[in-house]
Amino acid sequence: MSEAIKSGDTIAVDYTGKLESGDVFDSSEGRQPLTFTVDTGMLIKGFDQAVIGMKKGESKTVTIPPEMGYGPRDEKAMVEIPREQFPPEMELKEGLDLQLQNPAGQPVPARVAGVNETSVTMDVNHILAGKTLVFDITIAETGLEPPASSCGTKGGGCDSGCCGNCSCD
Incomplete structure (x- = not known):
């Protein structure tokens, strides 16, 4: 047993x-x-x-x-990133999963929560x-x-x- x-x-x-x-x-x-x-x-x-x-x-x-x-x-786990930091040909749409990097260079999974002409809002919640x-x-x-x-x-x-x-x- x-x-x-x-x-x-x-x-x-x-x-x-x-x-x-x-x-x-x-x-x-x-x-x-x-x-x-x-x-x-x-x-x-x-x-x-x-x-x-x-x-x-x-x-x-x-x-x-x-x-x-x-x-x-965590509603504070939203990150605003300037649109110009993404390749111009990249089609950014809500719900798209991407990999970001934290300041230490480690990968951070993120999801596009919103897009406008100047910035992209990324949700870094799990x-x-x-x-x-x-x-x-x-x-x-x-x-x-x-x-x-x-x-x-x-x-x-x-x-x-x-x-x-x-x-x-």
């Missing part, structure tokens, strides 16, 4: 992440299970807490509020900020070695699943 999962354990899970509407935003289906170390900041807090106490082979569905997921939407998330989780493996490359504190990584702060689209 397998032991209950606790903080610090490295496990592998199969999962499907959905919005409350039922729309799937991420899934391990057709890929390897997601391997991570529990409660180390690799994934959103609500996902970490959901697997604690589960055992290998166990499945459950968990609803994660924004505060335990990607946080509430795409799932403010959303209640529903995850179907099955524990595939327990007692694993920590992953060779982890994303660090809520870094996420599109090659390892999108439960962290990433955007795979």
Whole structure:
């Protein structure tokens, strides 16, 4: 009989992440299970807490509020960028996803929230900020070695699943 999962354990899970509407935003289906170390900041807090106490082979569905997921939407997370900083041939329209760079040169996913003749308003909230998330989780493996490359504190990584702060689209 397998032991209950606790903080610090490295496990592998199969999962499907959905919005409350039922729309799937991420899934391990057709890929390897997601391997991570529990409660180390690799994934959103609500996902970490959901697997604690589960055992290998166990499945459950968990609803994660924004505060335990990607946080509430922050209306201050809107950035005005002068239009001339974009290539003139670039067709900028509301809803377009782009990659910006922060002052340290790190990529920051952003979505065009508005365009006028002089500036572009970019929304740098995580795409799932403010959303209640529903995850179907099955524990595939327990007692694993920590992953060779982890994303660090809520870094996420599109090659390892999108439960962290990433955007795979």
